[in-house]
Amino acid sequence: MEGYLAIVLHAHLPFVRHPEHERFLEENWLFEAITECYLPLLQRLEGWRRDNLPVRLTLSLSPTLVSMLQDSLLQARYTRHLDGLIELAGLELQRTYWDRALHELAGFYYQRLRELRELWLGVQRDLVGALARYQESGHLEIITCAATHAVLPLLQHAPSVRAQVLVARDHYQCVFGRQCRGFWLPECAYGEGVEAPLQEADFRWFIVDTHGLLGARPAPRYGVFAPVYTPEGIAVFGRDPESSRQVWSRDEGYPGDPVYRDFYRDIGFDLDLDYLRPYLPSPDQRTFTGIKYYSITGPGTDKRPYDRALAVRRAGEHAAHFLHARIEQVRRLQGVTPVPPILVAPYDAELFGHWWYEGPEFLDALVRLMAQQRTLSFITPWEYLQRHATHQVARPMPSSWGEAGYWQVWVNESNAWIWPHLRVAQNRMTQLVKKHRRPHTLVKRALQQAGRELLLAQASDWPFILRTGTSPGYARQRIKDHLLRFNTLYDQLLHGRVDPLWLEQVEQRDNLFPNLDPTYWA
Known part of the structure; x- marks a missing residue:
């Protein structure tokens, strides 16, 4: 093999669960994704296993999505x-x-x-269990991301970053019964300081956007075609811009073809x-x-x-074009890198089937075409590190894969009001944990629920929705509800008057992370 292709699918949805209503509009986000993305992916995985195809994909499942699926x-x-x-x-x-x-x-x-x-x-x-079986069979490597998909550099509170990482680690180990090596930085958002909790949790690699790696200091000798290690010893992979452009570009991307649905x-x-x-x-x-x-x-x-047969054929043509372009890339790189180059192609999993209805057919055609050539092979980032362990040391540049490459999607005139409230709540959470070092059962439950409410308020989805304007009323209400519940718990814990009936109601509504450890905020 002359090179490797690492396709990384990031599956995430915000935690939306409303038992107080018989039907709830925003719960449809999950239902659409199951129907159009996750079940079709499961169908493809079964087809690849049945036909004994040499496929290795990386699938990032956010803890909030896993919690909803279970x-x-x-x-x-x-x-x-x-x-x-x-x-x-x-x-x-x-x-x-x-x-x-x-x-x-x-x-x-x-x-x-x-x-x-x-x-x-x-x-x-049990979709999660079904996907886990493909991890056991070697077709998938499942990784995790921050507990509620917070933009970690924007929290600006080390205990909160630590809690987002360690809660996710614990959740993954509880669900999958194994150690997780890879960590998806929500929104590919990197800032110096995220390494400490990742190192504590024993995560070994993450991905940044192209400019996040190309702007590293010192400059990466092999661009995005080989990882670097941060000074803390965690591997960083950069997104391949050509793979991204052919799928994501508004002008050049495959999903915009007129024959698609x-x-x-x-x-x-x-x-x-x-x-x-x-x-x-x-x-x-x-x-x-x-x-x-x-x-x-x-x-x-x-x-x-819509002509379904024509669209499926076009997906096959696009898969062939994509593969040809990747082969040409690695051939141009011959002799440039001391080891075979890796092309890292990360995408939102929901693109394949939901936004791009023929996306699963594209993936299926790509896997089958890959099996017919000997230039390029599938690999996961962790496997690449195991095969090729020696790399340059460099510090990535602060970056994200959001609009303009930094933070403006999550900090702008539509959502800047969120962050001062989060700052106060984050400091209060640390204050509570330090005050109650040996809590009895009711106080521990209240601390755990305060942690859940803070985590849910930190989700990147709410400022993103406020920026895009898709469901701004719902996003605004969710932030206010979680902060209100957190502040109520803060007052009750501060004054030693926890209301057990009210606490039970809140626990039943926001019921994720049952084994949450509040000391992570200490």
């Missing part, structure tokens, strides 16, 4: 959601009977949803509301159903009906 309430609600979609697709078969193109697509959705339901029930609603044109917005109402999470609010009949088509023209 939650029995959300599992039951997803089953109800999937049953409703199947029923709606059945109605669409009848409604579109006289429109051949749409009728064929309705049949496609009906059959696909039934297959996904069979798989969902076949793994006994249009994400935004959904029957949830096209059809009569009374017809759709029984299948919507919020009966009076239109939203995506996942049943979409039109291709992207292009600007200035009427939308063409």
